[in-house]
Amino acid sequence: MTTISTVDATKFKHVSYLWDDAKAAALAGDEVALFIYRSNMLGADLRLTNYGGGNTSVKLKDVDPLTGQETDIMWIKGSGGDIGTLKKSGCAALYVDRLRSLENVYRGIEFEDEMVALFNHCIFDLDSKAPSIDTPLHGFLPFAHIDHLHPDAAIAIAAAKDGQKITEELFNGEIGWVGWQRPGFDLGLQLRACLEEAAAKGIKLRGIMLGSHGLFTWGDTAYESYINTLEVIEKCAEYLESNYGKSRPVFGGAKIDSLPEADRKLQAAKVAPILRGFCSSERQMIGHFTDDVRVLEFINSNDLEKLAPLGTSCPDHFLRTKISPLVLELAPSEDLSDVAGIKAKLTPAFEAYRAMYTEYYNTCKHDNSPAMRDPNPVVILYPGVGMFTFAKDKTTARLASEYYINAVNVMKGAEAVSEYTSLPRQEAFDIEYWLLEEAKLQRMPKPKALSGRVALVTGSAGGIGKAIAKKFAEEGACVIINDINEERLDGAKAEFVQIFGKDAVASTLLNVTDAASTEQALDNACLAFGGVDIVINNAGISISKSIADHSLEEWDRLYDILVKGQFIVSKAGIEVMRKQGFGGDIVNIVSKNAVVAGPNNPGYGSAKAAQAHLTRLMAAELGADKIRVNTVNPDAVISDSNIWAGGWAEGRAKAYGITVAELPAYYAKRTLLNEIILPVDIANACFAFVGGLLGKSTGNALNVDGGVAMGFYR
Known part of the structure; x- marks a missing residue:
């Protein structure tokens, strides 16, 4: 013993x-x-x-x-x-x-x-x-x-x-x-x-x-x-x-070289939304990318063409990776700037894969087989770059990636000592369309409203932005939280991971006034989840001064963060959404001050008005892309909001002739509903726009201010 x-x-x-x-x-x-x-x-x-x-x-x-x-x-x-x-x-x-x-x-x-x-x-x-x-x-x-x-x-x-x-x-x-x-x-x-x-x-x-x-x-x-x-x-x-390497090189040796790591990541980020669009022809999918050394050894090899079509052997691997992967016929350093050209180049490959899968189903099906499932690939191999996996949620996509790495390890070992053999097609089908597996799928809970969607909420490490990101995560979305402050961002990510798990959240530093920072943030989102469907322009500051006291530097700072920031982030988000090709949502967090003329507010109020009209202009322009652009107008969100830092509270109290301590009650009493507005109220309004019930609404504004008659739209 x-x-x-x-x-x-x-x-x-x-x-x-x-x-x-x-x-x-x-x-x-x-x-x-x-x-x-x-x-x-x-x-x-x-x-x-x-x-x-x-x-x-x-x-x-x-x-x-x-x-x-x-x-x-x-x-x-x-x-x-x-x-x-x-x-x-x-x-x-x-x-x-x-x-x-x-x-x-x-x-x-x-x-x-x-x-x-x-x-x-x-x-x-x-x-x-x-x-x-x-x-x-x-x-x-x-x-x-x-x-x-x-x-x-x-x-x-x-x-x-x-x-x-x-x-x-x-x-x-x-x-x-x-x-x-x-x-x-x-x-x-x-x-x-x-x-x-x-x-x-x-x-x-x-x-x-x-x-x-x-x-x-x-x-x-x-x-x-x-x-x-x-x-x-x-x-x-x-x-x-x-x-290994005893009788012949592993996988027959390298056929091509990988791009350097930074270039691989950049190429993957740029092509991921395009691939996600193809894989989402039946339902929106979430992506996962890896350039693990074991993957690169396989996809760069001479044996890729022989082994990839064989698929996997172990049923557990096969159930999650499908009958076989799709291998992209793109050069590692392919110029991806011509999106229409790349889509035209990839369309025949995806059509051929769907036709192959349909033939596989029709050839192997039984009289009582469940209806054919999504014919799109789960695993996509890009030689020289890495592996993409797409599934209904991030966890499933990540696990598919892990399972295919298992399959790569199996192929490597089997080829080293003998010859790799995969499951016969009929056996594979009988596993994939097993009635017991189908019954298990039918018992799965109904997807949440934002399942399969990816949201980037600017300024989401605190205040209103964090409340919006939490609401979206609760409703099934993958969220990219971001901030200009790294320490605050790290704390917020840790909180989100603890609540929602590691697969529901990614984080990135983001300075909305900097185009390079924004592009990097969107690239990070595409690497994490395959793309972006929802952009919430929430990041902002507030300065309350009379026009006489307002400095030019303060004026520029307001317009840079509120207006220019909204423009830069929206433009980058639109580029990703257009690559995906299935529309999306942009919601701009503006303010009651966009329509109400109050004292000591020329910089902030006019910048908010610019944000509001930019929303309408984008809505008019993006309808053909099925990208909806809407506005949420908060007012007096005091609790947990960063807007009250930097003297704004003191400025507004001075404008109304009251003390800072009296502001919450003052704001509540001036509303028709006599209610204090909280960050979660703004989050609920954003969800109303993106949750599916208002899918045919664009160019609209939703006031969340407790009812301020001066802010009514006419």
């Missing part, structure tokens, strides 16, 4: 040994807790399994509440979970004898799917998560602790043409082999048969390789299973490493 004290953790070079003796000791006696701890440690290393992929389990004795007798129970990761973040609430607990007794009613492989519903009759813990399709794969193996993972190193061998022979020779017969088959009840029976066949020959297996799919390993304790898993994967990785 392997024990903690006899394992040399330093022997692992290709996997991470993360087991902590003290943490494990604190869980001693609780096999479920140890199983979850083991699962978390395995899931923390993406070389062992991808996010959401694989499964782990433990079998133990527990008391049957109906009989009071001890019985065998299996705890296993539930459907849709992730072992890296697994908790007890994400597990299913089943009676082992009931699960195995389902063999008595199993009608054969053509009736696989009906078995899933029967898993519910085997539930022990009534708070269980729904059991996954992998449940019988664990249930028919007799071991206490089982790990089913998708390690790149193991799948590289499993997906190799000579994978079975390599596995047998590499492990001296101690790792069994079961050929490719879709996960389900029958595969569980095959795993048991493989184990029994080996036992009949006097061989004690330490694991089973699944052709094209993954790896099963096990142990009598959580720790033994953990170590066995690491050792098997480490040996696979060592074998691959010893063969």
